[in-house]
Amino acid sequence: MTRHFVEEIEALKSNLIKMSGLAEEAIAGAIRALLDRRRELAERVIAEDIRINAMEVQIDETVVDLLALQQPVASDLRFILAALKINNDLERIGDHAVNIAESALASVDRGVEPAPVVELPRMAHITKEMLRNAIDGFIHADAGLCQQVLKSDDIIDDLNKGNVAALVMLMRQDPASLEQALDAMRVSRNLERVADLATNIAEDVIFAAEARVVKHLYGPSPSPRQ
Amino acid sequence: MTRHFVEEIEALKSNLIKMSGLAEEAIAGAIRALLDRRRELAERVIAEDIRINAMEVQIDETVVDLLALQQPVASDLRFILAALKINNDLERIGDHAVNIAESALASVDRGVEPAPVVELPRMAHITKEMLRNAIDGFIHADAGLCQQVLKSDDIIDDLNKGNVAALVMLMRQDPASLEQALDAMRVSRNLERVADLATNIAEDVIFAAEARVVKHLYGPSPSPRQ
Numbered sequence: 001m002t003r004h005f006v007e008e009i010e011a012l013k014s015n016l017i018k019m020s021g022l023a024e025e026a027i028a029g030a031i032r033a034l035l036d037r038r039r040e041l042a043e044r045v046i047a048e049d050i051r052i053n054a055m056e057v058q059i060d061e062t063v064v065d066l067l068a069l070q071q072p073v074a075s076d077l078r079f080i081l082a083a084l085k086i087n088n089d090l091e092r093i094g095d096h097a098v099n100i101a102e103s104a105l106a107s108v109d110r111g112v113e114p115a116p117v118v119e120l121p122r123m124a125h126i127t128k129e130m131l132r133n134a135i136d137g138f139i140h141a142d143a144g145l146c147q148q149v150l151k152s153d154d155i156i157d158d159l160n161k162g163n164v165a166a167l168v169m170l171m172r173q174d175p176a177s178l179e180q181a182l183d184a185m186r187v188s189r190n191l192e193r194v195a196d197l198a199t200n201i202a203e204d205v206i207f208a209a210e211a212r213v214v215k216h217l218y219g220p221s222p223s224p225r226q
Numbered sequence: 227m228t229r230h231f232v233e234e235i236e237a238l239k240s241n242l243i244k245m246s247g248l249a250e251e252a253i254a255g256a257i258r259a260l261l262d263r264r265r266e267l268a269e270r271v272i273a274e275d276i277r278i279n280a281m282e283v284q285i286d287e288t289v290v291d292l293l294a295l296q297q298p299v300a301s302d303l304r305f306i307l308a309a310l311k312i313n314n315d316l317e318r319i320g321d322h323a324v325n326i327a328e329s330a331l332a333s334v335d336r337g338v339e340p341a342p343v344v345e346l347p348r349m350a351h352i353t354k355e356m357l358r359n360a361i362d363g364f365i366h367a368d369a370g371l372c373q374q375v376l377k378s379d380d381i382i383d384d385l386n387k388g389n390v391a392a393l394v395m396l397m398r399q400d401p402a403s404l405e406q407a408l409d410a411m412r413v414s415r416n417l418e419r420v421a422d423l424a425t426n427i428a429e430d431v432i433f434a435a436e437a438r439v440v441k442h443l444y445g446p447s448p449s450p451r452q
Contacts, residue, residue: 064303071297077290081310088311168404175401178394 005070012062012083013139016090019055020135023090024128026052026097027194031124034104034187042108045101052094059087075208082208086138089197089204093131096190096197103183103190115170115180123159123191126152130198138205146209149202156195163188231296238288238309239365242316245281246361249316250354252278252323253420257350260330260413268334271327278320285313301434308434312364315423315430319357322416322423329409329416341396341406343414349385352378353417356424364431372435375428382421389414 026045033042063084066072072080107113117123130149137145167181167188252271259268289310292298298306333339343349356375363371393407393414 064307067293067307068299068303073294077294081290081293084307084310085314088314168408171397171404172401175398178397182394 002070005066005072005076008062008066008070009076009079012059012066012080015055015059015062016083016086017135017139019052019059019087019090020131022048022052022055023093023097024131026094027100027124027128027131027191030097030100030104031120031187031191033101034107035120037104037108039105039108042101042104046098046105049094049098052091056087056091060084063087078208082138082204085204086135086201089200093194093197096194099190100187103187106183107180110179112180115167115177115184117163117167117184117188119159119162120187120191123156123188126156126159127191127195127198130156130195131201134198134201134205137202138208141205141209143206143209146202146205149198153195153199156192160188160192228296231292231298231302234288234292234296235302235305238285238292238306241281241285241288242309242312243361243365245278245285245313245316246357248274248278248281249319249323250357252320253326253350253357253417254354256323256326256330257346257413257417259327260333261346263330263334265331265334268327268330272324272331275320275324278317282313282317286310289313304434308364308430311430312361312427315426319420319423322420325416326413329413332409333406336405338406341393341403341410343389343393343410345385345388346413346417349382349414349417352382352385353421353424356382356421357427360424360427360431363428364434367431367435369432369435372428372431375424379421379425382418386414386418 026048029041029045032038033045063080066080067077070076130152133145134149137143137149164185167185171178171181252274255267255271258264259271289306292306293303296302356378359371359378360375363369363375390411393411397404397407
């Protein structure tokens with residue numbers, strides 16, 4: 001392993017940490033914009049997605065260069081391929097933050113309180129922890145942290161199902177709240193998708209760390225439940 | 227380029243064509259199950275997702291082996307990395323077929339006609355064409371076919387928006403149809419996501435063919451609009 005290779009791997013890690021930080025901030029900003037009804041914050045989240053997109057392109061190019069110039073094998077190769085997948089998942093998380101920010105804007109425009117998403121702050125908190133553990137697990141090759149992520153995904157799925165049931169009941173009882181309830185469902189579903197993507201990342205880390213495929217072994221796959 | 231390498235690339239292509247065929251069949255089956263209210267067909271689509279998942283794992287392993295053993299560079303490397311991403315996107319398309327099949331089951335269980343998804347057969351047809359063009363574009367390195375996919379995505383976005391608006395109106399006018407309308411929204415949204423994934427594939431093909439990044443250049447990215 002050349003010194004140059006080690007440096008490039010470190011740069012790749014640090015860029016993924018930076019990108020993960022941007023994705024995390026975007027989700028937190030979108031949730032805050034929704035809860036505090038802050039139009040300018042929602043708009044900022046939407047505008048800043050361009051930074052996440054730009055980082056995805058940059059990291060993809062780094063990966064291509066690393067593979068072409070260094071021709072890594074074995075665990076180095078798996079690490080770099082996992083980085084490529086994680087990069088793609090982080091970009092998608094940014095897209096879900098934009099979706100939540102758009103729901104926040106719609107809610108502000110409508111001029112009425114959004115329908116309650118049951119335990120939204122708890123859902124957001126667990127999702128953030130999942131993303132952080134998945135990325136820490138990647139950086140430190142800690143498969144244990146990633147196993148934790150797989151478990152948390154079940155909690156988020158249950159919270160989302162509970163939200164959908166509660167919001168359907170609300171729509172029945174109060175048809176005037178239809179659009180707010182649809183927005184709230186959208187927010188819950190987008191957070192659930194972020195948790196799925198954190199789970200994808202955790203699976204890819206376990207794959208890279210242990211060279212075995214976890215995907216599709218832990219019961220139902222983290223499919224986009226929409 | 228060794229003869230072995232050429233053979234492995236051909237095997238990779240043929241596996242991706244096969245996987246794409248499975249994904250296409252799954253979507254078509256789920257839509258047919260929904261329209262014809264066929265429980266057994268919906269259940270088959272859900273059960274057969276395991277084949278798509280298994281192919282994803284197998285193709286991933288082929289890619290790792292190809293990179294490790296052949297150490298390709300330049301356009302071969304980009305082709306193989308595009309195959310890795312396309313593989314992931316096809317698996318996600320399978321997940322969306324499962325979601326549509328689940329909506330079909332819910333509709334059969336409810337024992338009432340599903341709410342109408344405006345132009346559902348047309349949406350399904352365009353989406354199938356998009357997927358087919360994206361994969362053909364990949365196999366034949368035909369960026370022109372892929373440009374066509376990017377254009378079709380706008381049509382699907384508009385059809386989905388039209389569906390959501392019509393279904394919100396239906397819910398308002400006839401609150402008893404609430405759950406059928408939510409199912410119909412879910413179907414429309416899942417088809418729209420399949421179109422997004424076909425668009426992702428097309429972008430990756432253009433990237434592989436022309437070594438330039440199309441992603442995030444063609445207006446709004448095909449973000450998961452949920």
